[in-house]
Structures are given as structure tokens and as C-alpha cells.
Amino acid sequence: MLAHQIGYYSLILGFFFSILIIPVSIKNFNNKNKVIDNKVFSISFFQFFFVLVSFFGLILSFVNSDFGNETVFNNSHTTKPLFYKISGTWGNHEGSLLLWLLVLTLFIFIFLIKSNSQPKKYRILTLLFQQVIIIGFFLFLLKTSNPFNYFFPVPKEGLGLNPILQDPALAIHPPILYLGYVGSSIIFSASLAAVVAKHISTVWAKHIKLWIFVSWIFLTFGIMLGSIWAYYELGWGGFWFWDPVENVSLMPWFCLTALLHCILVLEKRSTLSSWTIILSIATFMLSMSGTFLVRSGILNSVHTFANDPERGIFILIFLFMLILFSLVIFFVFHKENDQKIVKINWLSKEASILFNNWFLMYFLSVVLIGTVYPIFLEVLSSEKISVGPPFYHKLIVPFLIPFLLFMSIGPNLNWIKSKIKKVRIKIIILFLISLLLSLLISKKIGSVNLINIVLISAAFYLFFITVKDFFSKKFKNYSQKISHFGFSLLILSILLNSIFSSEVIINLKVGEKFSFKKESITFESIENTESKNYRSIIGHFKIEDKQKNSIQLKPELRIYDQPFTITSEADIKTTLYYDKFLVMNLVKGNEYFNVRYQFKPFMIWIWISTLLLGIGGMFSLFKRIYEK
Amino acid sequence: MKLQKIFLIIFFIFNFTQIHSVENNNELTHKISKNIRCLICQGQSVYDSQSDFALSMKLVIEKKLNEGLKEKEIYEYLIDQYGQWITYDPEFNQKTLILWALPILLFIIGGAIIFRKLIVLK
């Protein structure tokens, strides 16, 4: 009870400080000082501090299983392991919003103390714009999604957390993802502030670049963790389903990746400033729209939080007010540079970044339209359609080919202008090898599809180029090399994995054996055990290949009580070359089990490459921080 | 070093090659069920779902395949029964024209803007 009280009143205090900071910082804005008054720093700190205390109050309520707190009651249970009691704090709508607020207030505080090299007016404006967002979230929280509702009499037991959510990857996925989303809020506020304060320059670009990288890295890892969780936990062997909630995290990522490249042009050549601002606004707007789509009940998805139209209306209005606000600021305050218009040469790094942005915006529009169109269609014509993987594949895959090819040329061009070098023999050889590999693969799998052949060649070619660049003698740009290599490896692994994966779905009884092309599955035995809050049925399977090498896989069926759910836990054997994936399900009323076995080559490279993608970004970040 | 890497890749690819010949009915059932929505689930395909509806649907798809229907005909059959909502691949018709065409349109517009930027002041 005490933790709850502390949590609630801290939240109110935090809200108080979020309002207080406005007049104080406006006063500071108008005075002649060059520096920001210490009062501003303190209030910003207290704002963060009290939200942090509030957040801890909620965590403690979960840990203590204080079921008088409505959020704890709805989402926890006494038999839940401690780790998941804690992570349950942010695994629900109200708690996750408190986490948003925590990161929002933390980041603005960090921004304030880390931006000493920037002009005062710009910093105060960033603070003010960010406060608009923060206050909006406070209001949203307190009015529609209060994590601190208490009722009497205090129930003895809670309604329990969904067992699927009791997973380590899923426990850290939201915080990491939110760090990415919220990072984009700083970029948003800072960009608008830069427009108003007329502070768009190379200096500003260099400063905001850090925040872009931070946001991008967290978003990349956040998405990766979500996919890893889906693969290991959801039991279907897939890692991306083009589910609306997944799309909602991918869209800001496209924007942020485009922005990340764009800011380099702004820094080096002082051009594309309008486009940079537009991207900054768009990234955060997409994050906010994502929040709207996921929490309002408007979308049909496995991942959505509980439906509540009232919350939806609030976020919708808030979102559109923010968009309107940023539009007005952009149009009123932004004047394109009167200086000489910077000429961009075809054969330059700036041009290749333009192409990069062009394609990323196309991919963004495909995902955005695919996700949102059914909503519009239904309102306008009462017809319901579903947009799923076939749509996204058909529209994205053909454009991936030129994207990959441009990516193999672009990073090697110089700023301003490149000379058309002689195409070296090495490049031609690599190109031919890629083509050859692709043709061989196509022939082996028996499908000769032109698009696939070209796509695979392009993927291999980019891969070889990024490897070659990686090992070239130049020491500069390590972060770009790592990230681009990671990306090319990602595309290649996904392609090869999807081409060479195979699966077998059969019903087996204990003692039965099923043989297929290269391997056989034997259902050896069943084991029944009990764990803290579930019973489990573990199947022992032997997978044997033609050379008599065998492995044991033990998929599990977990039967939870609070609430009554049966989940299927796959057993996966991972090696560098393949994953062997086995999952079993009950067949109603029989001694048979439905067994799904998948052979998935190169699976782990998908994760490794995404990791590399993010690590490259981290290199860049550390390099700048080290330079300072 | 580079050459070695290339050889290794070729070697592994040959090792893991699976022949995807003409799809048999079993694989086709899975392929189709991945594109069919489970109507009583929250955003799952029939392939992924273990619900009664999904399990029965898989049997119906298999049955229709065994009766000789082609993949396309099965989609048409299901759409006829349940409406467009059941398939994840939206049909290209008057109602979905914007859905399919708008991204391409935006791509062209984007391209136009970029080419203008690159050509100006040549």
C-alpha cells in the first residue's frame, strides 16, 4: 500500500514540476544570460526524479503483489517468479506509459546537461517543445491510464500475466524499444527548436547526430529483441509476420535510418535542411501514431494491448495536435537558406544518400499504407480486407534489388564529386560470382524465377562488396563498414534461410517414427513435470540424419492455471549453420501430438547480422563521445 | 582469404541444398494456410493458429487440394465463402487500387523530386 501511495504522489509531483518548468524556462529564455539558469536544470531533474520514484513505486507494488492496485491486480499473480513480477510492471498498458514518461523525462534532462555547446535559446526551446509532449503524456496517464488506481477490498489474488509474456527477451524488449521511440522525441523537439531559433547548421547537425544514433541503435536492438522473442517463444518458427504492431516499430526505423544518413549530408554540405527537419518530425509522429494504433483497439493483432476507445481518442487528438503544431512551426519559421543553392553531383555520396532516402521512404510508404489502408477502407466502404505478407513481399522485394545495388556503390563515392574510376577486375569477378551462385541456387531448388535470381545475385554482390570494403586498408569509417556489412549479411541470411528452409508437420504417437528426405523423427517418450506456476508435458524426440548423427529435442507443453492457458515451447538446436526447430501441440482427445519440425539454415546469422548492424552504430557513437 | 571465403560459401550452399520440386499437396496446404486468416483469432494465420477453426480449415484446404482444385481456386472458394477479409493477399480491384498503386505513385513522385534536385543548375 505504501509503495502505491508513494508511487501515486510522486507522479503528481512530477506532473507539478513538468508544469512549473515552463514559466521558469520562458523567463530564462527572455533574459540576457547566455547560460541556462540552474533552476531549470533542477526542475528538470526533479521532474525525472519523481517519475523515477513513481515507477519504482509501481515496481514495488508488483513485487509485493499489492492487488489493491488495479494494474497489479490485472497483470500479476502471487505465483509469478520475481523477475517476471518486476517485468510485468511495464508489460501492460499503464505501466508501459509510465515507462514512456520515465524515458521522456530522463532524456530531456540528459539533453539539457549535454548540450552546453549549443545556444541557450535553442536549448530552452527544445525543452519547451519536449515539455508539451511530456505534459501530454502526464495528462493521458492521469486521466485515462492511471497505474495507481486503488480499490477496496484488496483482492487476495491477481488475474495473472499472460504466460507468453514471461520471457527474458520480452522483458527487456519494451524498455529498449521505448528508448528508441523516446529518443526520437528529443530529435523532434530539437529540430523544431532549431527551426525557430534559426540554428540549423553544421554545428547543430553534429550535435543532433548523437541523438539520432542513440535513438536508432536502441530502436534497432528493440526490434531485434522483439523478433528474437517471437522466434523462440511464439512457437511457429517465424520471426517477422508483418503484424501491425511489428510494422509500427519498423516505420520509425525506416525514417530514422533515412535521417541518420541525411544528417551526414547536412553536416558535410549544409544542404537538405528542410528534408532533415521533415524526417525528424515524421519519425516521432510515426512513433506516436504507432502508440495510437497499438493501444486504441483499432487494429486486430496478437500484440495489441487491451482495447479502449477512450484512450484511442485521447492519443488521436494529441497526435494530430502535435502534427498541426509542428506543421505550423515548420511553415512559419523555416526559411530555406538564402545562401547559394548547393549543387549535388550525380556521382557523389550526397546523391547516393538521396537515393537511399528515396528507397527508404518508398519502403516506409508500403508498410504505412499496408497497415493503415484497411482502416480507411472499412470506414469509407464497410468492406474489410486483410493486408499481410504477400502484399509486403510483392511490393518490397522488386525494389530491394536496386536498393542493394545502389548500396554497393554509394558508400564508396566521395563527397561532392567522384571521378568515374576504371571498374576494377575484382569488382567484375565478384559480380560474376554472385550471378553464378544465384543461378546455381536457383537450379538446385528447381525454380527459375527471374526476380529471385537477380535478387539473390544482388544480395551476394552487396555482401561481397561490404566484405571487401571491410578488409580494405583504409581505417576510416569503421562504423559504416560494420553496419553495412551487417545489413548485407542480414538480407543474405534472410534470403538463404527462406529458400532453404524446410518443414514437416505430422501427427505422432509415443514410439512412432517418421522418415522424410534427409532425416527422421522418433517420438521417444513423454515426461511430466511441475514447475512453480505451471505443469509441463515434455516430449523427447530424436532427430537422426542419414549419417546416423542424432540430436535430442525436447519441446514442451506448459499448462498454466492463472489464467488457464496452454502454451507450446519449442526446442531449438542452434548451430552456426542451421537451426533445428521442433514444436508440439496437443491434438484434442487423442494420444497423438501434432509435431512440427523445421530445418532452418543460417538462422543465427539473422540475429548476428542485426547485432552487427547496431554495433556499427555504437562504434560511431563511441567514436564521437571519445573525440569530445 | 577472400577466395577462401567464397569457396566456403559455395561448399555450404551445396551441402544444404534442398530440392524444392513441384510442391506436393502437403506443402501446398501449408503455403495456402499461411495466407489465410484465422477468423476467430487476433491476427494469426491459419498456419500459425491451433484453434478449432484453423485446424478444421487446414483439413478443408487439404481436402479441396485432393479433390483437384488449384491453389488459386481454393483462395477464390474461401473468399466466396468468407469475404476478402480471410485472405492476406488483397485482390487488385477498384477498392484496393489505391492500396497497390499509391506506394508506386509516391515512389515516382519521390524520384521526380530527386531528379529535379540533381539536374538543377547543371
Place this chain on the structure above:
Amino acid sequence: MKNKILLFGIILFLSFCFVILFKSLNNSNVYVPKTVSEKTLVNFNSKDFFSEVEISSNEIFFGKEFYILNIWSSWCLPCREEHPQLLQLSKNSSVKLIGLNYKDNPKNAKKFIDTLGNPYSIIIIDEKGTISIELGAYGVPETYIINKDKKIIKKFAGPLNDKSVKEINLILK
């Protein structure tokens, strides 16, 4: 000037989006199957629940003005709720009430009928649920009103309530 037109255009577009999204929030998210106008009942084969004799739909849907096909299971709670309504409808002599037992355990189904009463002229089984899918159903309970030409006049998804019974009675007149 050009900027102002652009701004105005964007605001117009955004207002449009806002209205659409606002409206969609108030729409229900549950998919109600469209009552496809005048679809003909497909032919199917099944087994009689009690006698286990094979029977085709042609034999079942024969000789009456109207047929009510009700898909039910013993493990389905709403089916329990609508059972009184079914018993009421079974009293109407111009209609033949057909029960399709969906993915059920025969023992449990029999218990269900014994305890709550049998409103059906005939019960057939859909052991694997495939017949229901071929009929375009997707869950239990679901009820079809069919006329003598084997055309589906109305489909009810979910349990029957007083309102739907009134509607059915109107149709049966």
C-alpha cells in the same frame, strides 16, 4: 504563396485522416460475417449422431418449408444459453430443426442432449469441423435459416436470443 497552398492542402488531408480514424475508433472490431444474399446450401455428407448411418444433405433437407441448421457443441457455453430458444423453435411444425454437432465427444454430446433436452429432428456430426467450414461458419454456435429451395436466408453467428427468435418467427410466417 505556394507554401500556403501546400500547408492548406496538408491540413485538409490531415483533417480527412483524423475524421476517418476517429470514426473507426467507434466501430466494433469484431468481424460479423456478411449474410450473403441467397446463397445455396452446398451438398455435404455426414453421419447421423445416434444411428451412425451415413446420410447426405439431400436426404436431410427434404420435405419441409423451412429448415434451421444449428451448429453446436457440448463444450460450448453459449450453446447452453441458446438451448431454450431452440426448444421453443422446435415446436414450430413447418420447420425442421437440424443439429450439427461440431468437433465433439459423443459421450459429452449425448449428456448435453439428455440433460437439456433434444430440440432437433435430426442430429448429424461434424467430427473434424470441415462441414462447418464448407458451410461458411467459423464458430459455435451458429444458426442458419434455410428455405425449401435450400437457399440460406439468414445466418446468425453467436447464440440466439429473444430478438433473433422474433426475427426467425417473422421469416417462418
